[in-house]
Amino acid sequence: MAGKKRKKEETAGKKEEQTIEIETEAVKEEESVKPEKLTDLEIARQDWEQEKEELLDKLKRKQADIDNLRRISKMEQAEAREYALHQFLCRLLPVLDNLERALESALSDEEVPDSYVEGLKMIHKQLMQLIEQEGVTEIEAAGCPFDPNCHHAVIQEDNNGSEPGTVLEELQKGYRHHKRILRPSMVKVCKE
Numbered sequence: 001m002a003g004k005k006r007k008k009e010e011t012a013g014k015k016e017e018q019t020i021e022i023e024t025e026a027v028k029e030e031e032s033v034k035p036e037k038l039t040d041l042e043i044a045r046q047d048w049e050q051e052k053e054e055l056l057d058k059l060k061r062k063q064a065d066i067d068n069l070r071r072i073s074k075m076e077q078a079e080a081r082e083y084a085l086h087q088f089l090c091r092l093l094p095v096l097d098n099l100e101r102a103l104e105s106a107l108s109d110e111e112v113p114d115s116y117v118e119g120l121k122m123i124h125k126q127l128m129q130l131i132e133q134e135g136v137t138e139i140e141a142a143g144c145p146f147d148p149n150c151h152h153a154v155i156q157e158d159n160n161g162s163e164p165g166t167v168l169e170e171l172q173k174g175y176r177h178h179k180r181i182l183r184p185s186m187v188k189v190c191k192e
Contacts, residue, residue: 085134086180089131089134089136089175092131096128096131097173099120099127100124103117103120103121103124131175134177135177135178136176136177137175138173138174138176139176139181142169142170142187144166146165146167146187146189149184150181151174151185151187152184152185152186153188154171155171155189156189156190157189158191159191163190164191165190166189167185167187167188168189172185172186174186
C-alpha cells in the first residue's frame with residue numbers, strides 16, 4: 001500500500017509539475033504577448049500625438065485666417081467710411097462756393113444790411129471750421145508752379161512779369177481731403 005501511495009504521490013507530483021510547467025508557459029506566452037500590446041499602444045499613442053499636432057496646426061492656421069479677416073474687415077470699413085465722407089464733401093463744395101459768392105455779393109452791395117453780412121460771415125466761418133476738422137484744406141494756387149495733379153488749367157495767358165508755367169490767377173478754389181483731391185483748382189496759367 002505504501003507503494004501505491006507513493007505512486008499516487010509521484011503521479012500527483014508529476015501532474016503538479018506539468019500544471020506548473022503549463023502555467024509557466026502560459027505566463028511566458030502572455031508576457032511575450034504583452035510587449036506586442038505595448039508596442040501597439042505606443043504606436044497608437046504616436047498616431048494620436050501626430051494627429052493632435054496636425055489638428056493644433058490646423059487650428060492655429062484657422063485662427064490666423066480669422067485674425068486676418070478681422071483686420072481686413074476693419075480696414076475695409078474704415079475705407080468705406082472715408083469714401084462716404086469724401087463723396088459727401090464733394091457734394092458740399094458747390095454749397096460752399098455759393099455761400100462765398102453770396103458773401104462777396106453782400107459785401108459789394110451797400111443796400112444789404114450789415115447784420116446780414118455778419119450772419120453770412122459767421123455761417124461761412126462755421127462751415128470752414130467744420131470741413132477743416134474733417135481734414136479738408138484749400139489747395140494753394142496763385143503764384144505757385146502749375147501742378148496738373150491739383151490744378152486744372154482753364155486759360156493760358158502771356159505775362160511778361162511771371163515765369164512760364166506759373167499760376168497767375170485762381171478762378172475756382174480747389175480742395176484736398178487729407179491726401180486725396182476733392183476738386184482741383186481751376187486756374188489761369190502763364191504760357192511757356
